[in-house]
Amino acid sequence: MIIILTSKLIGNSNKGSLITSGTKKRPDDRAFDEMRPLKIEAGVLERADGSAYLEIGDNKVLAAVYGPRELHVRRLLKPNMAILRCRYNMAPFSVEDRKRPGPDRRSVEISKITTEALNPSVFLEKFPRSTIDIFIEVLQAEGGTRCAGISAASVALADAGIPMRDMVAACAAGKSDGQVIMDLSEWEDKEGEADLPIAMMPRTGDITLLQMDGHLTSDEFQQALDLAIKGCQIISEEQKNAIKNRYGD
Amino acid sequence: MVQSIVPQIIKESVVNLIQKGERADGRALDQYREISLETGIIKKAEGSARVKIGKTQIVVGAKPQIGEPFPDTPNVGVLITNSELLPMAAPNFEAGPPNETSVELARVTDRCIREGEVLDLEKLVIIPGKKVWMIFLDLHIVDYDGNLMDAAVLGSLAALSNTKIPSTTIEGDEVVIDYEKMVPIPIKEQPLMCTLAKIGGELVADPSLEEDDVLDARISIGLRVDGSICAMQKGGSVPLTREEILKSIEIAQEKTKELRKSIPKE
Numbered sequence: 001m002i003i004i005l006t007s008k009l010i011g012n013s014n015k016g017s018l019i020t021s022g023t024k025k026r027p028d029d030r031a032f033d034e035m036r037p038l039k040i041e042a043g044v045l046e047r048a049d050g051s052a053y054l055e056i057g058d059n060k061v062l063a064a065v066y067g068p069r070e071l072h073v074r075r076l077l078k079p080n081m082a083i084l085r086c087r088y089n090m091a092p093f094s095v096e097d098r099k100r101p102g103p104d105r106r107s108v109e110i111s112k113i114t115t116e117a118l119n120p121s122v123f124l125e126k127f128p129r130s131t132i133d134i135f136i137e138v139l140q141a142e143g144g145t146r147c148a149g150i151s152a153a154s155v156a157l158a159d160a161g162i163p164m165r166d167m168v169a170a171c172a173a174g175k176s177d178g179q180v181i182m183d184l185s186e187w188e189d190k191e192g193e194a195d196l197p198i199a200m201m202p203r204t205g206d207i208t209l210l211q212m213d214g215h216l217t218s219d220e221f222q223q224a225l226d227l228a229i230k231g232c233q234i235i236s237e238e239q240k241n242a243i244k245n246r247y248g249d
Numbered sequence: 250m251v252q253s254i255v256p257q258i259i260k261e262s263v264v265n266l267i268q269k270g271e272r273a274d275g276r277a278l279d280q281y282r283e284i285s286l287e288t289g290i291i292k293k294a295e296g297s298a299r300v301k302i303g304k305t306q307i308v309v310g311a312k313p314q315i316g317e318p319f320p321d322t323p324n325v326g327v328l329i330t331n332s333e334l335l336p337m338a339a340p341n342f343e344a345g346p347p348n349e350t351s352v353e354l355a356r357v358t359d360r361c362i363r364e365g366e367v368l369d370l371e372k373l374v375i376i377p378g379k380k381v382w383m384i385f386l387d388l389h390i391v392d393y394d395g396n397l398m399d400a401a402v403l404g405s406l407a408a409l410s411n412t413k414i415p416s417t418t419i420e421g422d423e424v425v426i427d428y429e430k431m432v433p434i435p436i437k438e439q440p441l442m443c444t445l446a447k448i449g450g451e452l453v454a455d456p457s458l459e460e461d462d463v464l465d466a467r468i469s470i471g472l473r474v475d476g477s478i479c480a481m482q483k484g485g486s487v488p489l490t491r492e493e494i495l496k497s498i499e500i501a502q503e504k505t506k507e508l509r510k511s512i513p514k515e
Binding site: 095 | 297336
């Protein structure tokens, strides 16, 4: 334990003195403001009302939407609007060490913040007393699955024909190796100094999800936030392309 | 099955068609839907496959872990099969602990793979009685369009055939795992499963979603390459006759030969 801490400290102090932000190559050769390769496809499942498949780097995520449909849990029902429910789940084989099936504390939290990230984008008042259910399955995880899940879910909502203000796009920025960077890989997230995932509606600039962990100065935070916003805008274009590819202009 | 409500009119039309020797999607009674199989799709899993039969889609992952053997079988490795009928796969599937259908699917798949001797479990022993490879086989059902059993066995076989485990050596009391040197898992046999549905007194292969919903009885038969039987499961509330069962085996022996062609050559 102590050994790990010491080596990390030395590493940081060395790098801090040598680096001007945004000039150093990353382990996967990306520039500081470069996203991993991104691919989004809409309408990939037969049974779901809407679905999407998203790959970013080595992340592989499926999202499916059912609804608006009847809500059987009466205490959740809202007389004037629909409710949105999300379930984020990781496949047991999606990570290095097999994950036990079923929800854990992490996936419960991510399900909650995903619901909250998507909620403002949907015209829920159009469907009183009903539910819209979103299921996100992480088939392979490589850092940034919550953002991938949200971006995929939004495309699935559009594929299901649910009226929305905008498609929510999500992207993380953070700091690794002393440098503020866009779209952290698994390694950069684990070894890095800070992680800042956000989700936004690019049309209005409204940010619907914001989390952070790690350590950033307020200047670095601002840089990171701007990088994450830029990332969301890139993802947003791909989301639109996915829908166009499926349904035409 | 996870019961879904089927209008009587649909049931009647499916039954009437089958009694005329036809099916709603234009197939012959013994004809499978289109099958597609991709392997090695999940890098983080040591073995993986995506199988589609019609629109039914299953992602299968195999992950090896070192563990202790069961006390009653100290000299063989461990195979654990698990399935998740994801709520994304059908509107009537619900999140939560595995239900009857999911457990039956996992257990029947396990039996077919185990009794069909896909894996040479004895070769998965590292230190007899102490350390063995445990293979976790996870079936992730992402789209349900009927006939899960055949897809599950086909996907499992493909994922296992594609699985690599790190080589191990024993130095003194310690097991040294060499992740640089990955070796294919020892595969012995290639069993497959063929499911037939009894609808309106006729037997049909590869039941579609509609047929799965209205079937009177279902019989799934696991067969090795030589046509010998390694697993069977009857489902549905209507009985089968001796003749129907024997005829099913005959059809299954023909059909598994066809299914086998979809397995990629390693």
